[in-house]
Amino acid sequence: MRKYMSKSKKKIESSRRGFIRNSVLGGLAALVGRSEAAENSVNALKVPSWSKELGAGVISNPYGKPSLFEKHVVRRFLPWMLPIRETSVSFSPIQEQHGIITPNGLFFERHHGGVPQIEPREHKLVIHGMVDKPLMLTVKELMRFPCVSRVHFIECAGNGILEQRSAQLNRLQFTHGMISSAEWTGVRLKVLLNEVGIHKDAKWLLAEGADAAGLARSFPMDKALDDAIVVFAQNGEMLRPEQGYPLRLVLPGWEGISNVKWLRRIEVGERPWEMREETATYTDLLPSGKARQFTFIQEAKSVITSPCPEHPVLYKGRQVIKGLAWSGEGKVVRVDVSFDGGKNWQQAKIVGPQFDKSLTRFEIDWHWNGKQALLQSRVVDETGYVQPSLKQLLSLRGTSYMYHNNSIQTWMVHPSGEVENVQVG
């Protein structure tokens, strides 16, 4: 367990080599490693083996896989977890993610009764309760409705939960890896509710999964009629088993658990059902002894993904700092970055598509002088909400509060180039 929380000696060595190699170079040239290029130029003139013989044909590959050289890019669980069937969480390697789409094979997992293997032709979705005409749909029937395709993140309410408890796991994959993003295709729940006809007094809904946990969560009618989607496809193909195949609910921007997977039933009612996962768990205990319930929204959050503990700084001089930001309230409108632990802030550049309740990329230049530095990012969303520090969060919530840690992350860059997860302020 300790080895995952402490410094990686290998990384220090490799970062030192990079540092020495590049430290004499300035400006953008430092980025491109001319010196390494020169060293390798003789080798480069040799025609590599793969250019000399016919490569693989298409037959080997009807459903493709990543390169053999990318085997390190996988979901992982925490070092003290055992490789047994009961292990129910895996973290996405967001330190290796590019762009805002998470490949389906790397989407983080969280389940409460394991991943069921559902035969899609036997699966049904029932919509009932305070409705005029209850409805039972097969997957194929659902797919015949008008559809929408939208890019949204899903984040576990517990993403960063151990950081809030001062675990200081020294890997971005573990501090922030319970978030992923996809293009979801499905039918707006509003369309289905229009079909069944909801009663005037109906105010809440229950979504229930077909997994062994029968996981069920209540959610309000406003969300159902706003942007809720009954989803069957993810990034162009049918949902993956661990993401709810064949059907899941997507409540954009809301805590992962409310995006009920293996969806088999939606009940319409007057008030919440007070299920296990919205009373005993997934509530937020305040210092007063009372608990907040139905804290659905994943508020604005951001993190620097390069550098990070897995990607040390390799040389002095110009760096391009890269990161991800998101908000369950809407669009990301601004990200600021600090290199001195929050004393001074500079506005980063938003890069690429900016969807509602979606991962958003940012970049900013940094000239590293080789001294210790404290890197932070802070997002502002379209509601004006500003990502808080952990100190601010804890002062409001007390130390019993568990979920929804959206606080500012600090990476300490050591003179060696190594990057460490630290808590400041």
Add this chain to the structure above:
Amino acid sequence: MRKYMSKSKKKIESSRRGFIRNSVLGGLAALVGRSEAAENSVNALKVPSWSKELGAGVISNPYGKPSLFEKHVVRRFLPWMLPIRETSVSFSPIQEQHGIITPNGLFFERHHGGVPQIEPREHKLVIHGMVDKPLMLTVKELMRFPCVSRVHFIECAGNGILEQRSAQLNRLQFTHGMISSAEWTGVRLKVLLNEVGIHKDAKWLLAEGADAAGLARSFPMDKALDDAIVVFAQNGEMLRPEQGYPLRLVLPGWEGISNVKWLRRIEVGERPWEMREETATYTDLLPSGKARQFTFIQEAKSVITSPCPEHPVLYKGRQVIKGLAWSGEGKVVRVDVSFDGGKNWQQAKIVGPQFDKSLTRFEIDWHWNGKQALLQSRVVDETGYVQPSLKQLLSLRGTSYMYHNNSIQTWMVHPSGEVENVQVG
């Protein structure tokens, strides 16, 4: 070979059953199969086996795979092609694609010397020729530059080539499956050219791959300085081997072959290099005996994906017709659909994100009366270009013209509900 071109008896049977079941229902209710729901209601009350026992844990799945029940969703090659190493094309199952992202495992393939297995640490990209400072970059070095992430389609110039020759393959996967779409992450070529400093008279570039074919294509400086990207990642992860791992050129909207994979060299020069794949092949022979060369742009095209030969019409009454449209010139602004072989047209609804040079979804309602119908779609892009009929294309180009078949597709819906690929007009 014939079996793939003729009608599938199984499909007719299943469509007839659906037809009988649903034909008495009208309106949206016909979509949702109340009758089937009622039939199955007793079974549905039984708790399925997968709800009764703990499902799979995360350990079985560090890099996930689709459900076992989705094994039919794979890339395929043509029925007369052999499962040998020399087979160099596979078609994406676009009849099963949802949304505008193609999963990396299903992205169509075309290669000219097989798929090389490149060791990324040994791979180099050289930029040289009419430049002030030639540059050699490793993959890691390239990744340190400022990046962009953009969603673009890539379509083979030969997509639909056999249709132009009247093959009338009776599967959407084969008529249109040489197109796929992804979020590409990389460095704008403009940024790299700025780094090397291009000479004033430089007007063309050459991109060369590290595959056994050493595939190389010339392209003009305007495109290089506009939206060309040297890409390392696709849909959030490093490029797949068959898509150019570890580096490829993306020339948004231009014929697939010019998006050179396994990119190892970019040369800057004054005029095209007249390589094999831009002279002997990938040129367009006109009736005059002259050939068009460097016809890069994949002009606006669309196709109805549901129904299609793989997805027959299952019942009379309201259908939601779904399809894909795209243009190598920019955004899709309008799609019209005809149900009578082009006599009358109705405007379809654009659904979901509308990116530049990207797949775009459309939908339109159709009330089928159970009689023979001829379904067509026709796209208009932001330049005002209108997708032509095959007759219009052939009248301009003659019958020797091979590539760039962007003509209107016709699906004949038979009274049985079966859908057949036909050529009309």
